[in-house]
Structure formats: C-alpha cells, structure tokens
Amino acid sequence: MLGCATVTILVPQQLCIESDTLLCGSHASSDNTADGGMSHVVVITGASAYPRPCLGCINNGNKIQTRRTTKDVWVELQTKPQIMLQSVRMLEKNIPLREVNLVIYDAMEICSSEFISKKFPCGSEKSYASDIIPYLIHCVQRDCKGKYTAYQESISITLMSCLISLCLFVSWIPKFTLQFIDCVLINRLDYSSTSVKQIILRITQLEKIQEELQTNKGNLLSGRLLLMILIDVSLGITIACVISSYASVNDLYTYFRNWTKVVAEGVHMLLEWLRGAPAGLKLNQPLTQALASFFSYHVHLWHLYLDLAEPVLRCLAWVVVWVGAFGASAQVAVLADLLDLASLHLYCFYIYAARIHMLQISVLGSQWRAFRGRKWNPLKQRVDGQEGISSVGTLGRVLTPVLFTLALFLLPTTSVYYLVFVTLRIGLHMTRGLLTFTIWLLNINPLYLLLLNVTSSTKVKGDIYFSTVGELVPSHGSKHGCSSPLLLKLHTWTTPLCEVIACAHLQNIFPPRPAPQWKYILTSIMFGQQLL
Structure with a gap:
C-alpha cells in the first residue's frame, strides 16, 4: 500500500472525457500486518454502459443510482471539471476519504x-494488495491492450504483414x-560465402518480422528490423542507380579485371625483388x-584462371549492382566474395610459405632434441630421454647435426x-574485416530504438x-464531509538506450560483432600451424 491509507484507487486519466456511466476494473x-486490518486496491481500467464487473460509476449530474449495497466495492467519481472522488464503499461499509x-x-x-511488465512482474494473488504496481500493470494490460491501438496503425500492420508474406x-x-x-x-570446399549467408539472414529477418506482426501486433524488435531493412534496401537501390547512371556492367568488370x-x-x-638481396639480406x-x-x-596460372572464369566474373559484376534490392549489406557481401576470388593466388602463396615454415620449425625442433639425446613421445605427448644412446648408429649421429x-x-x-606473404595475408584479412564490419553495422542499425529513446516514446x-x-477538494456532492483523499500522479521514465537495445x-x-582473435x-x- 501507499502510505497508511486503507484503500488505494487507481484511475486512468482517460476518464476525464467520460460522462455519467459505469466503471469497470478489478480489485484485491x-x-x-501493520494494524491487523484489511487493505484494498481498486484498479479502474475504463468506463462502459454495461461493465463486467461493475466497480462504481461516474456521477457528474446525479443521474445514476449511487447506492449499491449489494456490491462489495463501489466507487463514485466525478470527472468534471477534473477527476475527483465522491465516495468509496468497501464490504458494505463507507470508507472515509482521508483513508483513501x-x-x-x-x-x-x-x-x-x-518494459514495465518485465520490470514489475505480477506475483501471487495474496500479494496483489501489497504489490500495487505489478497488479496495476497486470490489470491494465489485460483489459486495455487493444483499446488504445489506432485504426490506422492496425491497417498498416496488416498491409505490412501481407507484403512480407x-x-x-x-x-x-x-x-x-x-x-x-x-x-x-562449407563441407566440400571449407569456404563460407558472405553473400549467401547475408541473403539467408535477410530472409530470416523477414520471417521474424512476420512472426512478430502476427503474434504481438508490432513491437520493438519488428520495428527495429523494418526500419533497418528499409534503410539498407534504400541505400542499396540508391548505390545501384548511381553506378548504373555512370558506368555499365562491362565497365565494372573491366575495372575489376x-x-x-x-x-x-x-x-x-x-x-x-626477392630473387636478389631484398633489403640487403x-x-x-x-x-x-x-x-x-x-x-x-x-x-x-592465376592469369589463366581469370581468363577461364571471365563469364562467372561478369555475372558477379552484374550481381554486385542489382543485388542492391536485398540491401547495401548484400552488395558489400558480394564485394567480399569477389575479394576472396581476386586474392586466391595470394592465399595459396601464404599456405605454401606457411607449410614450408612450419616444416622447417618442426625439423629444427626434432633435430635439436635428437642432438641433445631427447625425443618426442606422441603417445604421452611429452619429451622423453632416448634409452640406449650408444646403440644409435653412426649414420644417425652424423645425419642429426647435418639436418x-x-x-x-x-x-x-x-x-x-x-613474412612477405603473411604480411599480404594480414592486409587482405584487414580489408576483409573492414567489409565484414560494414555488413555488421548495416545489419544492427539501432536508429529506430534511438529515435524512440530521444522522443521519449511510450514504447520505451x-x-x-x-x-x-x-x-x-471534495465536490459539493461528497457524502463524507470535508475530508478528501491524497491525490497522487503516476509517472513513467524512459528506459536507458542500452537496455532497449539489449531487449x-x-x-x-x-549477426555477432566481428572481433579479431589476437591470440589465434x-x-x-x-x-604457421594454423592458417589465417
């Protein structure tokens, strides 16, 4: 309960436009435990001519019968010129207004x-009267969920759902x-195509929007996805139109070639340069x-590969332009795949150099252990001493230091x-990472949530x-003297942006945020044991 009051009555401010009618809602x-008495909570959720259950009435002109002795709860309000309490009756007993x-x-x-229902979950029925806020939220969202939804908003949600379907x-x-x-x-070539994954992700996002629109009639997640896709697709179509107005697909392929x-x-x-003495070495x-x-x-061989793959590359150049219908993120993903194709020979060079480097490091380690009379035990995964060093042949003792x-x-x-090829590989990796980071930014666009937070929308x-x-000040029709209840106003704060984004x-x-694995x-x- 709020303070020491016996009865707490919660009234929506939307009742100020109602005239003489009956009230509906819930009570608990x-x-x-403080004084051994009873505490009561009455939540008024609306007004109707035939409410079920009926908890009271709005009486601005004394036209409604206010004496309902058969009711356990009866609240009489006045809404003109403002919401005022006239009388309260609980369990066939009149309650003084100073206790309300x-x-x-x-x-x-x-x-x-x-967020309100998540932060204030409704508990058991025994705690309804003591936990006023969870009980209020439970009753209001149960009775008034669709009452304040605009007709235009419902039509927009229906049309959007049909379009996505x-x-x-x-x-x-x-x-x-x-x-x-x-x-x-992935299974045959051990390669993950960024463009294929991006298009699959976009279709999955559309499926999630349709699911949210059909179940929740539009929430933060569906609104964020809709605005994100709209911005991404608009940006992709704009880029495609700009490229088409200044260059053709053949020009793009020629530039790429x-x-x-x-x-x-x-x-x-x-x-x-490496054939001679690079850097004086x-x-x-x-x-x-x-x-x-x-x-x-x-x-x-790479030159021959480009000549043979010319039809495929021309097709990809066309895809780069018109895949903008799926968004700018899909265009960047196709660019990432083109970068992988264009740098395939550099990746092969890196693999060859890494394997040779790893082989030499392994040979040096094994021969150094053999030179000191030690050997690697692959079964126990440890270095053991060689037993019977004198039994090693002369050829083995000669070949060990020679190797x-x-x-x-x-x-x-x-x-x-x-080092040269691993430097090139790291440079390509950084460029690839920049493209991946751009795709990630386009896919997690939180502009919708930011606008809601800045404008203090009721959704957040x-x-x-x-x-x-x-x-x-009691009205002239008050039946309980000069006493009047304590008037409180319930206010709501905007949830912090980080909590809104997390929700x-x-x-x-x-997609998860791309982060470099420095240890790897x-x-x-x-x-050189693991390939970048």
Whole structure:
C-alpha cells in the first residue's frame, strides 16, 4: 500500500472525457500486518454502459443510482471539471476519504510499454494488495491492450504483414537453394560465402518480422528490423542507380579485371625483388631462385584462371549492382566474395610459405632434441630421454647435426618469403574485416530504438515513480464531509538506450560483432600451424 491509507484507487486519466456511466476494473484485498486490518486496491481500467464487473460509476449530474449495497466495492467519481472522488464503499461499509489514496495514471503508456511488465512482474494473488504496481500493470494490460491501438496503425500492420508474406512466398525456393549451396561450400570446399549467408539472414529477418506482426501486433524488435531493412534496401537501390547512371556492367568488370592484373603484376615484381638481396639480406640463392620460380608459375596460372572464369566474373559484376534490392549489406557481401576470388593466388602463396615454415620449425625442433639425446613421445605427448644412446648408429649421429645445420641455414630464406606473404595475408584479412564490419553495422542499425529513446516514446517507458499533486477538494456532492483523499500522479521514465537495445536483440537475427582473435593470429604468424 501507499502510505497508511486503507484503500488505494487507481484511475486512468482517460476518464476525464467520460460522462455519467459505469466503471469497470478489478480489485484485491489482503491483510494489513501493520494494524491487523484489511487493505484494498481498486484498479479502474475504463468506463462502459454495461461493465463486467461493475466497480462504481461516474456521477457528474446525479443521474445514476449511487447506492449499491449489494456490491462489495463501489466507487463514485466525478470527472468534471477534473477527476475527483465522491465516495468509496468497501464490504458494505463507507470508507472515509482521508483513508483513501487516489492515483491518476496514463493507461496508454502502460499498454504501449514493453518494459514495465518485465520490470514489475505480477506475483501471487495474496500479494496483489501489497504489490500495487505489478497488479496495476497486470490489470491494465489485460483489459486495455487493444483499446488504445489506432485504426490506422492496425491497417498498416496488416498491409505490412501481407507484403512480407508475399516476399517470403516468392523467396522460399531461393532460400532452400542458398542453404544447400552454403552447406556444399562449407563441407566440400571449407569456404563460407558472405553473400549467401547475408541473403539467408535477410530472409530470416523477414520471417521474424512476420512472426512478430502476427503474434504481438508490432513491437520493438519488428520495428527495429523494418526500419533497418528499409534503410539498407534504400541505400542499396540508391548505390545501384548511381553506378548504373555512370558506368555499365562491362565497365565494372573491366575495372575489376584491370585491378586484378595490377595485383598480379605487383606480386610478380615482388617475387623478382626477392630473387636478389631484398633489403640487403643475403639469402640462399639456389633456394630463393627455386621459390621465386615456383610462385611466379602460380602467378601465370592465376592469369589463366581469370581468363577461364571471365563469364562467372561478369555475372558477379552484374550481381554486385542489382543485388542492391536485398540491401547495401548484400552488395558489400558480394564485394567480399569477389575479394576472396581476386586474392586466391595470394592465399595459396601464404599456405605454401606457411607449410614450408612450419616444416622447417618442426625439423629444427626434432633435430635439436635428437642432438641433445631427447625425443618426442606422441603417445604421452611429452619429451622423453632416448634409452640406449650408444646403440644409435653412426649414420644417425652424423645425419642429426647435418639436418639441423641445413634447416638452420635455410631458415632465413624461407622466413623472408613467409613474412612477405603473411604480411599480404594480414592486409587482405584487414580489408576483409573492414567489409565484414560494414555488413555488421548495416545489419544492427539501432536508429529506430534511438529515435524512440530521444522522443521519449511510450514504447520505451520502463521506470515508475509517484508525485504528490495535493489533496483533492471534495465536490459539493461528497457524502463524507470535508475530508478528501491524497491525490497522487503516476509517472513513467524512459528506459536507458542500452537496455532497449539489449531487449530488441536476438542472436540468430542479428549477426555477432566481428572481433579479431589476437591470440589465434599471433599463434598463426609465429608457428604457421594454423592458417589465417
């Protein structure tokens, strides 16, 4: 209960426009442990000519019979010129108005908010009279949920649901096709296509919007997804129109082909630089000539690969432009896949160099252990001492230092190639990460939630507090003298933006934030055992 009052009556401020009629709502009673009496809570949720149950009446002109002795609860209000309490009867006993708290609340704010019911869950029936706020929220959202929904809003939700259903009907076959392609790429080629995953994610987001519109008639999650998709698609179509007005698909492919040739020529010049003495380093000439020729041959194969893949690349250039119908995020995803195709030869170079580097590090470690009379036990995953060193043949004692010396003196040459290609790989990884981060930003756009928070919308109201308005001056028709109840006003605060974003976020609908795994990257660079 609020203070020491025996009865607390909560009245919506929307009743100020009502005239003489009956009141509907709920009431609860519980034992007051302070003085051993009873405490009562009456929640008025609306007015109707034939309410069930009837808890009282609005009497502005003494036209309604106010004496209802058969009722357990009877509240008489006056709404003109303001909401005032005239009389209260509980369990066939008149309650003095000085023992009553009259609380004015906004029913629309409580019905529209998604946070109030989560922060103030309704408990058991025994605690209804002591937990006023949860009981109030429970009664108002139960009785008035659809009362304050605008007709235009209902029509908009219905039209949006029909449009999304049409889009999902058209895209259900492409969705299963893309899921099959994604499984094949992952299982057979160990590659995850960013564009395929982005289009599947977009279809999943549309399915979630349809589900939310059909069940909750529009909430924070569906509004956030709708505005996010609208901005993404508008941006993608704008980019497609701008590109189409200044260049054709053939021009885009020509630009892409020239760029890949420039990259290939740059790699060829880098290999020629490594043939000599790069940065003044004296490398093993037979080995560096062999490695440079090996990688140069792969550059030549890359040129042939681009010539053979020209029809596919032209098709992808067309897709980059008109995939904007799925949003700018899909265009960026296709660019990420094109970057993977254009840098395939650099990835192969990195794999070759990493494997050679890992092999030399492994040979150095094993020969160093053998040189000291130790060996690696793969069953127990530990280093053990070799028993019977004297039994090792002369050939083994000679080959161990020879192999160790060869691996040690060839290590600088292979390490230079490895460092060069791992640097290129890290640069491509950073570019790929930038594109992935752009896709993530377009997919978690919180502009809708930010606008609701800035404008203090009723959808994001979550905290409640009371303010004292003063004591009501009793109306002339009051039947209990000069006493008047304490008038309180229920106010709501806007929920912090971080809580709003956390509430309107689902793991399978929004992609996780891309974060670099520094331990994995450093381990890959140092030992070459794991590939970036």
